Amino acid sequence: MSEAIKVGTVDEIDEGTAKVVPSEETGTGEDIAVFHAEDGNFYALNDECTHETASLAEGWIEGVEVECPMHSARFSLKTGEALCMPAFIAARTHKVEVKDGEVLLFPNVNAEV
Amino acid sequence: MAGFTVAKELRGRGFAGAVTIIDPAGVPYDRPPLSKDYLLGTRDQAGIQLAAGDWFKDQDITIITGTAVALEPDVGTVVLEDGREITGDRVVLATGGTARRLPIPGGDLESVLELRTREDADRLRAMLKPGARLAIIGAGLIGAEVASSALPFGADVVLIDPQDPPLIPAVGHELANRLHAMHPERGVDVVTGAPVAITADDGGTHHIEMVSGETIAADAVLVGIGIIPETRLAESAGLETDNGTIVDESQRTAHPKVYAVGDSSRIRRADGTLLRRAEHWEHAMNTGATAAAALLGQELPRHGASWFWSDRHGVHVEGVGSMAGEGTVIVREKDGEPSVVFRLDPEGFLAGAAAVDGGFAVRAARRIIDRRIPVDPAQLADPMVDLRKLAR
Numbered sequence: 001m002s003e004a005i006k007v008g009t010v011d012e013i014d015e016g017t018a019k020v021v022p023s024e025e026t027g028t029g030e031d032i033a034v035f036h037a038e039d040g041n042f043y044a045l046n047d048e049c050t051h052e053t054a055s056l057a058e059g060w061i062e063g064v065e066v067e068c069p070m071h072s073a074r075f076s077l078k079t080g081e082a083l084c085m086p087a088f089i090a091a092r093t094h095k096v097e098v099k100d101g102e103v104l105l106f107p108n109v110n111a112e113v
Numbered sequence: 114m115a116g117f118t119v120a121k122e123l124r125g126r127g128f129a130g131a132v133t134i135i136d137p138a139g140v141p142y143d144r145p146p147l148s149k150d151y152l153l154g155t156r157d158q159a160g161i162q163l164a165a166g167d168w169f170k171d172q173d174i175t176i177i178t179g180t181a182v183a184l185e186p187d188v189g190t191v192v193l194e195d196g197r198e199i200t201g202d203r204v205v206l207a208t209g210g211t212a213r214r215l216p217i218p219g220g221d222l223e224s225v226l227e228l229r230t231r232e233d234a235d236r237l238r239a240m241l242k243p244g245a246r247l248a249i250i251g252a253g254l255i256g257a258e259v260a261s262s263a264l265p266f267g268a269d270v271v272l273i274d275p276q277d278p279p280l281i282p283a284v285g286h287e288l289a290n291r292l293h294a295m296h297p298e299r300g301v302d303v304v305t306g307a308p309v310a311i312t313a314d315d316g317g318t319h320h321i322e323m324v325s326g327e328t329i330a331a332d333a334v335l336v337g338i339g340i341i342p343e344t345r346l347a348e349s350a351g352l353e354t355d356n357g358t359i360v361d362e363s364q365r366t367a368h369p370k371v372y373a374v375g376d377s378s379r380i381r382r383a384d385g386t387l388l389r390r391a392e393h394w395e396h397a398m399n400t401g402a403t404a405a406a407a408l409l410g411q412e413l414p415r416h417g418a419s420w421f422w423s424d425r426h427g428v429h430v431e432g433v434g435s436m437a438g439e440g441t442v443i444v445r446e447k448d449g450e451p452s453v454v455f456r457l458d459p460e461g462f463l464a465g466a467a468a469v470d471g472g473f474a475v476r477a478a479r480r481i482i483d484r485r486i487p488v489d490p491a492q493l494a495d496p497m498v499d500l501r502k503l504a505r
Binding site: 016052058060067069070071072084085086088 | 114118143145150163164168394395398422429472476477501
């Protein structure tokens, strides 16, 4: 299992917002967005929308979904599933854990559903 | 888009029967990139398919490449141009439309370009060369997007529209002005006026005669003035059409076996009101989803305020609801320019919004409209107020 990355403390990412971990830090070659969803939990997906170039971290978070800021494709934060067009391909998930108030990202480890 | 969505939603909603898509173009593709990434060459044919070829196989959806020319609704039989006949228990018409031609002398010239299909985009791209003169008639969404996309090719672009600025009903005065002013800033020559005739000389140069008497010479002419719905199949079946195939709110025609979706359909509400026919991408998707639910006897999905987008000159434009109509317009500025505009209806509820690089604005506005959340005009205008907070 890959090394966990400290994304920040729980308080640093407000509910309904996201923080991008740049590709230089993720080691996966891709930026990863860590979302604080409205169910109170943290989730992570590859930041780039699977449809066109857009940052999902800048999207609208509602419940446990994120809506792309460009063309309104929606993704499940839990599974990465593309919930509506124009996206068709699921976004890759990454495991996130909260430990002692720290948000930890495990790049390339699938989220447990 | 509409037909594809019907098939996708039928499977997503658990339908296990046979699904066949008949389309002259074969595997269905997404049209918005035709004036942007596909025209620019940054996305290819495979990149604009609505789903990969494997997907159709996996979902057991048959694609027949062919053109339907007649429909016999009572037996559910579709007749193709090559004589083949395909029969289904239900038939969904997702025939879209054809680009509207200019009703002036020369408007029907074969060499006058339009942009509706992949082949149209290929033909247009082949004309885009350094120094080539492209005249675009119609500065709406497609015209403006093509003007923007043609610049990196080094083409000299003239954008012609009788309105200055166009798009007021879609985005309101303030943003329409801002967007139209971007064209000359980026090197597009904007001409306000109506063309009265187009001629092509032996050298292939087109001459657009304007009502003002001015003549504009161009190597290529593109007309982007909307579409005419393709309703011939519906007519062949004796179904009612009126600028679109008439359907009810479940997308069903008067014939119980036949549905119509997308650009070619027009909804008549239960109370008899005939809605304006919509031509946007999302409408195609939404009507496809509704038809799929209706075909399966499921509860119809509820769709919120209509939404569209446009990308040109490096900015992202979005609109939701309707900016046309009575009420109050509120402008939110950013860096001294209008960034988001809102229209409140006479009762004070948000009815429409549009934004240029507005970030969350349109997503927030959509929720405010759909949920009829009361809003304070001063807060809408204040760029320091987070619109997300107003929508929750």
